[in-house]
């Protein structure tokens with residue numbers, strides 16, 4: 001059965017079709033984000049569930065962006081065997097990688113990039129994030145002892161390669177009745193504007209689960225299967241806002257905050273952002 005779900009991002013309406021998707025259900029009358037389960041509970045911005053903070057100087061940001069540009073250019077050359085122009089920029093990525101098939105070959109590799117490959121030594125940068133949040137962080141997942149992955153998200157203009165609206169904590173909640181103690185970080189690198197920034201639902205982490213209508217397994221949207229649980233509405237709304245975050249800043253948000261449907265609505269600019277999680281260190 002096909003169903004059309006509608007969302008609003010800012011003042012723009014978006015519709016997505018879901019077919020053969022797991023059923024949508026409301027949960028119990030419990031709030032998952034609490035003092036003992038949400039590591040950002042004591043932050044001054046907790047009620048909103050997100051904040052943006054400067055952590056790189058102009059020079060540091062330029063160096064990060066340049067390193068990433070070179071890494072992506074190298075992957076395009078190696079994976080697609082095509083010439084990359086000397087003046088290649090991440091914003092013009094879609095001029096070089098023109099088909100969906102080629103794009104998936106490239107992002108298959110950017111997923112495996114280590115931060116050191118593009119000049120972003122997470123361990124050296126951790127103290128900056130710790131200073132902003134006021135507690136110790138680690139890039140090791142306490143559940144399995146594995147090191148975190150930094151995801152380089154590349155979204156071509158008008159493409160639909162993004163996750164549906166979701167909360168990051170749900171997968172482990174459903175699989176193991178476990179709420180992982182992490183904070184999400186989203187760092188804009190290129191093409192991030194009020195038409196392409198990450199959509200978030202401020203305050204949505206505070207709803208009890210009987211106000212959240214969602215799947216309890218990976219969603220299927222526009223024929224693509226996702227790992228994330230898809231949320232249809234929260235507190236009777238399906239309204240998202242584009243996060244306000246500048247270059248050189250990081251967007252921190254609760255692992256319980258609803259976000260996603262990151263349509264790149266810029267007509268002719270590729271969006272690139274780094275995305276990862278950090279855990280609270282005991």
Ligand SMILES: [Fe+2]
Nearest residue numbers: 166167168259
């Ligand atoms: Fe997410």
